[in-house]
Amino acid sequence: MTVRDKVIAIIAEQAVLEPSDVTGDSSLEDLGIDSMGLVESIFAIEEAFDISVPFNANDPSESDFDISSVDAIVAAVEKLKAEQA
Amino acid sequence: MRRVVITGAGTINALGRDVATTLEAMREGRCGISDLKMRDLERLAIRIGGQVHDYVPEDRWNRQQIALYDRFTQFALIAAEEAIQQSGLSFTGKLAARSGVVLGTAGGGLSTSDENYRTVYEEGKNRVHPFIVPKLMNNAAASHVSMEHNLKGPTFTVATACASSNHAMGQAFHMIRSGMSDVMLTGGSEAMLCFGGLKAWEGLRVMSKDACRPFSLNRNGMVQGEGAAMFVFEDYDHAKARGAEILAEVIGFAMTSDAADIVMPSKQGAARAIQGAMTDAQLNSDDVGYINAHGTGTAANDKTECAAVADVFGHHADDLMISSTKSMHGHLIGGTGAVELLACIMALRDGVIAPTIGYEEPDPECALDVVPNEARDAKVDVVLSNAFAFGGLNAVLALRKFA
Incomplete structure (x- = not known):
């Protein structure tokens, strides 16, 4: 499973969608994921990749972790994996 | 009663x-x-x-x-x-x-x-x-x-x-x-x-x-x-x-449930509790001089709480003081309202309003007099103390100076 496949699987599970319905350009909001779903997704990503994601729910847009779209999340995870390897 | x-x-x-x-x-x-x-x-x-x-x-x-x-x-x-x-x-x-x-x-x-x-x-x-x-x-x-x-x-x-x-x-x-x-x-x-x-x-x-x-x-x-x-x-x-020394009088209390979300606060739920405490105490909005805020320092609480206060008090929201002493003692979770009641008693008895410390930049969504960084001398007769919990459970007390 690639990083992208894993991230999409996590997001799809949160959004109660099929992975095939989760496209790279969609935002979590588009997929119907609320703030609690977001915090759970971050937790699942940390567990799946054994990384620590810098994320503060008080201001998600100010965190060093880009969550603006599925593509952005995949890229951010790949970067963190490389940094924290 | x-x-x-x-x-x-x-x-x-x-x-x-x-x-x-x-x-x-x-x-x-x-x-x-x-x-x-x-x-x-x-x-x-x-x-x-x-x-x-x-x-x-x-x-x-x-x-x-x-x-x-x-x-x-x-x-x-x-x-x-x-x-x-x-x-x-x-x-x-x-x-x-x-x-x-x-x-x-x-x-x-x-x-x-x-x-x-x-x-x-x-x-x-x-x-x-x-x-x-x-x-x-x-x-x-x-x-x-x-x-x-x-x-x-x-x-x-x-x-x-x-x-x-x-x-x-x-x-x-x-x-x-x-x-x-x-x-x-x-x-x-x-x-x-x-x-x-x-x-x-x-x-x-x-x-x-x-x-x-x-x-x-x-x-x-x-x-x-x-x-x-x-x-x-x-x-x-x-x-x-028995001739006891009286620190303050408790004059009102109200509690409400948001019945909405397990963590996100609701402006309506908070406002109903604030209004409820004032109604219970038979207060008009301009009677209230100080509110000890729930003021957790999270994005969600602070803007919701300010919006609720603005809703309940209308123009008077600009005249009253509201501070969060959590900036000093932290959030004591189940004990927090009790420590914060001390600030309410100090406001009534000593005429000193405890500050919100650590205040650095105004937030347009929290545009109230939050008594930034320094305590203030002020005469207040009636104060409220807010508490808004996870689970959407709100409880507000009203106290009056005992004269």
């Missing part, structure tokens, strides 16, 4: 070991939040808190007592002792039978659970101390306060997360007002600054790593505290008959 007054106060928290020291710290805008000291700190992402440092239970209690007193019980006993001493009451005979305890706590004996889970899970031991259950139970502190001071009337614990102590004090108020009790020891206690307690909060991603800055644009989350505050609530006629 009977009138209810406060005739004693006691506390231990990060700002001080008694009321006088705590109020002095609030007047000076001192910060009690500091680097945490605890086992396995290096495994935590959050390393600051309003911790009671250099606290040695053995200075006060013997080994047998400590075996029964979780940290939250110890804090409650310390605060209750000070409050009762100030009130000058001793509980015997009929008074003892008509006096009780309502205590707020969210985590109860969480440190005891944490330590003993370590024993059985991490260390693999198959035996724990025989008194773990009576030590960790949520009602342990209320029971020990009742045992220590011979309070034989209604005694119980209220758990509504961050609103626990306001709910508790509201119950005590109702019980005296209705004639069920003559005197109630009430307030809250919390000792959640243990590894497991902080780890759970870390998971929510709402904690700040550097400071609690309520209402400031650059706020980045809450900071946990610990400690207790307890008060003697007394039937006014009873207090008057």
Whole structure:
């Protein structure tokens, strides 16, 4: 499973969608994921990749972790994996 | 209905070991939040808190007592002792039978659970101390306060997360007002600054790593505290008959449920509780001079709370003062409303409004007079104290200066 496949699987599970319905350009909001779903997704990503994601729910847009779209999340995870390897 | 007054106060928290020291710290805008000291700190992402440092239970209690007193019980006993001493009451005979305890706590004996889970899970031991259950139970502190001071009337614990102590004090108020009790020891206690307690909060991603800055644009989350505050609530006629010194009068209380979301606060739920307390106290909005805010320093709470205050008070929202002392003592979760009631009493009695410290940048969504960084002298006759909990449970108290 690639990083992208894993991230999409996590997001799809949160959004109660099929992975095939989760496209790279969609935002979590588009997929119907609320703030609690977001915090759970971050937790699942940390567990799946054994990384620590810098994320503060008080201001998600100010965190060093880009969550603006599925593509952005995949890229951010790949970067963190490389940094924290 | 009977009138209810406060005739004693006691506390231990990060700002001080008694009321006088705590109020002095609030007047000076001192910060009690500091680097945490605890086992396995290096495994935590959050390393600051309003911790009671250099606290040695053995200075006060013997080994047998400590075996029964979780940290939250110890804090409650310390605060209750000070409050009762100030009130000058001793509980015997009929008074003892008509006096009780309502205590707020969210985590109860969480440190005891944490330590003993370590024993059985991490260390693999198959035996724990025989008194773990009576030590960790949520009602342990209320029971020990009742045992220590011979309070034989209604005694119980209220758990509504961050609103626990306001709910508790509201119950005590109702019980005296209705004639069920003559005197109630009430307030809250919390000792959640243990590894497991902080780890759970870390998971929510709402904690700040550097400071609690309520209402400031650059706020980045809450900071946990610990400690207790307890008060003697007394039937006014009873207090008057014995010539007791009266610290303030409790004049209203209301509680509401958002019935909406388990963590996100609701403006309507908060506003209904604020309005409800004012209606209960028969107040007009321009009677209120100061509000001790829930003011956690999270994005969600602070803007919702300010919007609720603006809704309830209209133009008067710009004239009243609203501050969050959590910036100094941290968020004591189930004990927080009790410590914050001390700031309310100081406002009424001493004419000093405790500041919101750590305030750096105005937030257009929190555009109220938050008494930034420095305490202010101001004469106020009526104050409110807000508490809004996870689970959408809101509890607001109204107090009046006793003249």
